[in-house]
Amino acid sequence: MDPWIGSQPSLSLDLHVGLPPLSRHQAPVAMAKPKVLVEENFLQPLKKEPEVAALETELQRMGEENRRLAEALTAVAAKYEALRSQYTGMVAAGVTNNPSSTSEGGSVSPSRKRKTSESLDTAAAPGAQAQHPPQHGLQNGGQQQPGLADQMECTSGEPCKRIREECKPKVSKLYVHADPSDLSLVVKDGYQWRKYGQKVTKDNPCPRAYFRCSFAPACPVKKKVQRSADDNTILVATYEGEHNHGQPPPAPSSQQQPHDAKNAAAKPPSPPRPAAPAAAPQSPDHPQQLLHHHQQKQQPQQDAVAASELIRRNLAEQMAMTLTRDPSFKAALVTALSGRILELSPTKD
């Protein structure tokens, strides 16, 4: 997971400084050049004059300095890694502590629907915290800085009533080709979804269906499905959040939705509500309609890759900054550079 942690920083260092490396990858390359150069100088000039000796000493010193820096950097990297894993662990622990996220917790007031204050309290606090951390830990790592920061602030002191925006970790869109004849708004993606609402939006005559992942009780993932206003044959599924469980039924046969038969059978023949699309007459185990797959955030894998790249950059920058600030590093750098310059510039006979 964090192999890059060691290589990345050194990489940027190499690029900018031409310093000796600590990482196993770049090390050979970066080190090889200067070293070869130096050694040539040593081997070829047969006469070891005092100047040469001085240079040699200097070089040795530089080497040591470099080594020291390398060790320091390694230490920093290790530290970072430790902290990171620590953070991940904490996050995970927090999740497991209140697995009963969502608004199910507590007394369901018999009085009609939600009472703002109550549901707000119960739902906002545990729900919000339980949702995101896991994702950051597992895939994100730190992609969503703002969310992370806000969370920290919230947990530390702020009431943090509504972290709406921050609460939307991942939003991805899925375009599914569907026959316009079937009015279903069901997108087969391997998960179990429970419909909890439907709404007619303004800019689209077709209603929008709201689904919630029902595979895992605490899964925060929601999905909106709406037929494209432009192309009736296209369903636009918008996913929010990430599943806190694996892909449920990889089983090719009788995929999921044990109750699916009812939908498929009941709707098409004589729908009581011609205007209301509702459930899916689609074949349950044949997502053959899945055609396009545009996503803003992409699938977990690509997502993770993108995230890790981002992290790499950040880390590299941090490392570089840290080193840049270090006076001893600067001194070493100057020494190294001047040494190189001296080495190269002298008129070779």
Place this chain on the structure above:
DNA sequence: CGTGTTTGACCTGCGC
């Protein structure tokens, strides 16, 4: 009887 869908009401954010 348990589970999932339907659907009107309610909540909330946003623009005016």
Place this chain on the structure above:
DNA sequence: GCGCAGGTCAAACACG
């Protein structure tokens, strides 16, 4: 403050 629009809830209903 008001109205609108999107999002959510939960009672009622349907189905196996």
